[in-house]
Amino acid sequence: MPATSAASKGRFATLGAEHASTVSRVAAELRRAVFEGELESGTPLRELALAESLGVSRPTVREALNALVAEGLAVREPHRGVAVATPRAESVRDVCRARWVLEGAGVQAWASADEARRARVRETLDAYTGAVRGGRASYEELNERHLAFHVSLVELTGSPRLVQMAETLMDELKLALAQVDRIRRNAHDEAESHEGLVTLLEADRIDGPDGAAAFLRRHIDDAEVEIIDALGLE
Structure with a gap:
């Protein structure tokens, strides 16, 4: 039982690392698109569309968008979702x-x-x-x-x-x-x-x-x- 538990923890740790890596890659790609002008200010960032175009899950995109919001590159508005930030x-x-x-x-x-x-x-x-x-x-x-x-x-x-x-x-x-x-x-x-x-x-x-x-x-x-x-x- 302890051996199985240890093996499971190892697998879950690997899965967690892989997920974090994928989130980082998605965030990096979105960040690049913003800075290069592919995503202009005010552009809506739709989870489903981004997940399909990037070939990842919606939860992964959601976490990546959270990172961009925390950095000030995107904003989240109630009932409207996330969009590229617009300077004022x-x-x-x-x-x-x-x-x-x-x-x-x-x-x-x-x-x-x-x-x-x-x-x-x-x-x-x-x-x-x-x-x-x-x-x-x-x-x-x-x-x-x-x-x-x-x-x-x-x-x-x-x-x-x-x-x-x-x-x-x-x-x-x-x-x-x-x-x-x-x-x-x-x-x-x-x-x-x-x-x-x-x-x-x-x-x-x-x-x-x-x-x-x-x-x-x-x-x-x-x-x-x-x-x-x-x-x-x-």
């Missing part, structure tokens, strides 16, 4: 205001940050600009590396709570930024802008009209306008 202009403005508070604090902390945190800023910058100039990265990858750079600025503060807040903000913004990247195709310009910011930081030029803080403020303000304009938000 006021939300974009509010997120950008909050970004300035958090990332601005990071820029001001550059001088007192340890070398490990400074190195993290350089590493995320290199990862982003390398992906941009390599020309083969997906919009999802570019987006992740772009946002990782901005989170690394907040890491300069040394505050885990502020970093967690920044990561939450980036989750809210990632869909809108990906759509802008796809529409404007200006990733090279963005890469150069981020390099300019780090150049100012490394020269310890933080304050003043030509310093890193003012540079970052203009960057975030421009991003707010660009997102709202490119996506036709009101």
Whole structure:
């Protein structure tokens, strides 16, 4: 009896791992389709249709959709089901205001940050600009590396709570930024802008009209306008 029970547990563990793997693959495919523009904002995500097209069960699709909802890429509405999230202009403005508070604090902390945190800023910058100039990265990858750079600025503060807040903000913004990247195709310009910011930081030029803080403020303000304009938000 104990041997049978142990064998059963082993089989069930394998089944559980296989199910989790399938859910992850489905979520990854849906995420890719959203970032690549195959699923536009507002597109309904029907469990049955997705299950049939992806060759998986409806419960698997349901779990994958739950993951996208948790990430802010999809929304669930009563009696209407799940749909790809649609950015709202006021939300974009509010997120950008909050970004300035958090990332601005990071820029001001550059001088007192340890070398490990400074190195993290350089590493995320290199990862982003390398992906941009390599020309083969997906919009999802570019987006992740772009946002990782901005989170690394907040890491300069040394505050885990502020970093967690920044990561939450980036989750809210990632869909809108990906759509802008796809529409404007200006990733090279963005890469150069981020390099300019780090150049100012490394020269310890933080304050003043030509310093890193003012540079970052203009960057975030421009991003707010660009997102709202490119996506036709009101």
